[in-house]
Amino acid sequence: MNITQTTQAGTLESNDILVTLKPNPEGTIEIHLQSVVLKQFGKQIKAIILSTLQNHGITSCLCECEDKGALDHVIIARVESAIQRQL
Amino acid sequence: MNPHPNHTFLQAKEDLVKHKQALFTQYEKPVLSLQANMVGEHKLSGWSAWVIITFEKLIQSSMKVVYKERIFNELGFISLLVIDDDPSHLKQACIQLEETKTSGRCIDLDVYAKGRNLSRYDLGFDERKCLVCDEMARVCIRTQKHTQKEVIHAYQQCLITSFQSKVDIVHFALLSECMLTPKFGLVTPRSSGIHQDMNIHTFLKSIDAILPYFNEVEFISLDQNTHEIFSQLRLLGQRMENAMFEATQGVNTHKGAIFLFLMVLMAQRMSPSFTSSLIELAQPLLEDFKQMDPHHPQSEGERQFHQYQSQGVRGWVLKGGEPLLSNTLSFYASQPDSHDHQVNTLLNIMSQCEDSTIIKKRGWEGLLDFQAHAQAAMNHPESWFDFEQYCLDHHFSAGGSADIFALVLYLHYSKERNLL
Ligand SMILES: [Zn+2]
Numbered sequence: 001m002n003i004t005q006t007t008q009a010g011t012l013e014s015n016d017i018l019v020t021l022k023p024n025p026e027g028t029i030e031i032h033l034q035s036v037v038l039k040q041f042g043k044q045i046k047a048i049i050l051s052t053l054q055n056h057g058i059t060s061c062l063c064e065c066e067d068k069g070a071l072d073h074v075i076i077a078r079v080e081s082a083i084q085r086q087l
Numbered sequence: 088m089n090p091h092p093n094h095t096f097l098q099a100k101e102d103l104v105k106h107k108q109a110l111f112t113q114y115e116k117p118v119l120s121l122q123a124n125m126v127g128e129h130k131l132s133g134w135s136a137w138v139i140i141t142f143e144k145l146i147q148s149s150m151k152v153v154y155k156e157r158i159f160n161e162l163g164f165i166s167l168l169v170i171d172d173d174p175s176h177l178k179q180a181c182i183q184l185e186e187t188k189t190s191g192r193c194i195d196l197d198v199y200a201k202g203r204n205l206s207r208y209d210l211g212f213d214e215r216k217c218l219v220c221d222e223m224a225r226v227c228i229r230t231q232k233h234t235q236k237e238v239i240h241a242y243q244q245c246l247i248t249s250f251q252s253k254v255d256i257v258h259f260a261l262l263s264e265c266m267l268t269p270k271f272g273l274v275t276p277r278s279s280g281i282h283q284d285m286n287i288h289t290f291l292k293s294i295d296a297i298l299p300y301f302n303e304v305e306f307i308s309l310d311q312n313t314h315e316i317f318s319q320l321r322l323l324g325q326r327m328e329n330a331m332f333e334a335t336q337g338v339n340t341h342k343g344a345i346f347l348f349l350m351v352l353m354a355q356r357m358s359p360s361f362t363s364s365l366i367e368l369a370q371p372l373l374e375d376f377k378q379m380d381p382h383h384p385q386s387e388g389e390r391q392f393h394q395y396q397s398q399g400v401r402g403w404v405l406k407g408g409e410p411l412l413s414n415t416l417s418f419y420a421s422q423p424d425s426h427d428h429q430v431n432t433l434l435n436i437m438s439q440c441e442d443s444t445i446i447k448k449r450g451w452e453g454l455l456d457f458q459a460h461a462q463a464a465m466n467h468p469e470s471w472f473d474f475e476q477y478c479l480d481h482h483f484s485a486g487g488s489a490d491i492f493a494l495v496l497y498l499h500y501s502k503e504r505n506l507l
Contacts, residue, residue, distance in 0.1 A: 037223075040226055069225035
């Protein structure tokens, strides 16, 4: 499944993450992450986002994420609801 | 896709931001939100309410608040203040408060403007520190470095240390009673129980109105006999009731609590182990009973005295609050504070207290039935919903037990804080 429109989920409140999904003309999954804990956990958070996208059959998108200290289950839920909002 | 178990929580967060954006658009001024950074599933408590309301007061005394709103939902207690100030200047003032006040570590002061919260980092400040170990808080949260128990303990200790006076602890105790949910027919932040004329805001207004008067107990001279002390307390109590009725537009929210707290605060001044001084201070109440005319009761209390020989809260104070007070204090002290333990403490009180509000509704037999139901619900959270339903069906709202619950918390923490 390709992402065809711009959708958003989440907030910039503490312990949350704002996820924006956009179409990617390159046809690949590209993740841009800003995080208050980028140095410590950037890789880990990106891996969670990527696997959530792949689990929902996404093959192409631009995923911009601004993390304010969200835990894994919040990250997954926010990515999932950004995908849901595509429909 | 299945909805996430935390769906309503996450939805509430998005809704909160939409609401902040709407306020920002309407007022064209920064929106300050106050939230306790308490972990765990029970976000509504006296702990969070105390820190939020204490900071609300600080902010209202030094900044120009143009709009104020208190929200109670899945996220807990949120106070929103629209402030007439430049956003970065306001954020700096808030960081100052977070850094310099003892309880500043227990609260998040977020400044929202132009689509986002201003970050500490953008203004050149460090990220917030963990309450337990001084590491960056977000790192500890992500790695789950500390158990939830540890974090809650550190949080509570931080707030206990920031109680500056007995009146701070009275405030905390009254708020704890107010916030406790479920409360079995009584008013909570999520329900008005059996009441149509009041809600959580009525109670919070009432607490704000009566609180300053408790300071005046300190000014009553001990160089007079107990009858004179008592009559001065009675005058103070009347002024407090007037302030309460004015704030609540005629609803009785804290009459019982005013009486109990004034008596106990004064008795503590007379002697730190206050039981005997409480009994001594209460002696003039005996005259109330003597003067009663059995054929023409002047109040519900008098009617119950003649019908059931129940002396209500006055009789209770005449016995120094015993044995209920000692029983419940040791029950509460037997475990670290938690939401469920607070509910059990209230149920413990309900199972013993001759609560006049219950007697009024269903007589003595009704009281015994109520006490047995409360006893059965104690330590059984799975039965709390049924007990709540029982109270709603019988129109029970055990206000007397709730007052004693607040008193127990006050006594416990004033001892722990050593402010006796
Ligand atoms: Zn830590």
